[in-house]
Amino acid sequence: MDAFLAQLWIARWPLFDGFLMTIGISVGAIVFGTILGCIVGIQLVFAPLWLRLPFRAYVDIMRGTPLLVLILAAFYIPAVMGLSLSAAQAGTLALGLFAGAHIGELVRGSLQAIPPGQIEAGRSIGLTFPQILANVLLPQALRTSLPPWINTGVELIKGSSLLSMIGVGELLLKSQEVIGRNFMTIQFYVFAGILYLLVNVTLDLLGKSLERRLGARL
């Protein structure tokens, strides 16, 4: 244990950098994915059929492809097309597109769960569609999307560990680098696992308390 703590102390800054990278990429991906997901979700419910199809295709492709394949595609396909993305950019893009599809689907579900009478009521008091969306539908839909949205965030944080495959210096790769030097395989993998767990449990608790506060106002 002492030997592990000594090695941990030596490796504290690289591991901390990796931890920040994991958080940074996850936050970037969830922000990008949420914006994308809201657009996609709204299109899936309200757009005319010809327009709904491409969004449907996007969602199905993203949700039907393994995350690792998406990451490799985001890393190599732009390079073939002449666009040079850094590994971290490509990884954030892949995670964001992945999250966008999942969030799009859950926004769609939440929107469709709202009784159609509410749209009709909004229309009958003279609200335009954007007004109905902003004042009637989204406040309710986003509230019901919160629990699965937190779940997507947890998935993203765990999924960000796959970025070690394309050389992004996040928590897992930084841990592997430390293990490569001191051979303390089990100790440092367990340590990384505990860090992931702590972040996710914290996020979960945060989501639960947010749910309670929003739920009280329903």
Next chain:
Amino acid sequence: MRATALKVAAGLGALSLVLSFTQTASAGKLQDVLSRGKLVVGTGSTNPPWHFRDESGELVGFDIDVAKIVAKGLFDDETKIEFVNQASDARIPNIVTDKVDISCQFITVTAARAQQVAFTVPYYREGVSLMMVAGGKYPDYAALKAAGNAVTVSVLQNVFAEGMVHAALPEAKVDQFESVDLMYQALNSGRADAAATDTSSLAYYMKQNEGRYVDSGFSWNPQTYSCIVKQGDPDWLNFVNIALRESMTGTTFPQYKASYEKWFGTSPSDPTIGFPAEFR
């Protein structure tokens, strides 16, 4: 309907932003690298003594030093390198898609790989060696071999492990372990009489633990390590070859030698003066 159109426009705008790309012109890799002012090198970060991070987080190792030899040849400045971290299975794709100018990442030369990328001249020949605890029951390879099936060899788990050990010690028992630390632990605890792994890894480990272990004096399973570059650019390949060759036979030999001693604990023999031996 106008609102729908607005939503569509916003969606498409975001999409085209993602898909937009720039074009890059190329006038030969060598000129590209020179005018860029730095060499982009693909390598790993988790395998001592080849490429790993030291305690200060700096990328070090023999592969790193080989890349520095090339950078020194380009800019007379070995710091003008950008290292791109890549997993082992990204070595060839990253070359083919121009993510890196060159990859030096203990790449074993094979004919199959040479169909996809261009190999430079080799800079090391890897093998497999046996390591024992100093002062133990078996002092060298002959003793291990004579002991037959009384010997247990610890080895890193892989499909070829059994056959690899039996090529040198046909009757030995093989104990496979999932990680390097467990493999060495088996040797330390006496569960295994010898550990078999890459010659370079053993050399480095023995240098880190001066006096605690001995080499059996026997190595087998040769494989050649070279850097790789993209196919179709002979000027670039030739430049890298010259830079590497001269570090093993000519003016920059001291740089190669210092690095070799640092990571493997032994000295490569000096180039003989007179007739250039590589043409013999």
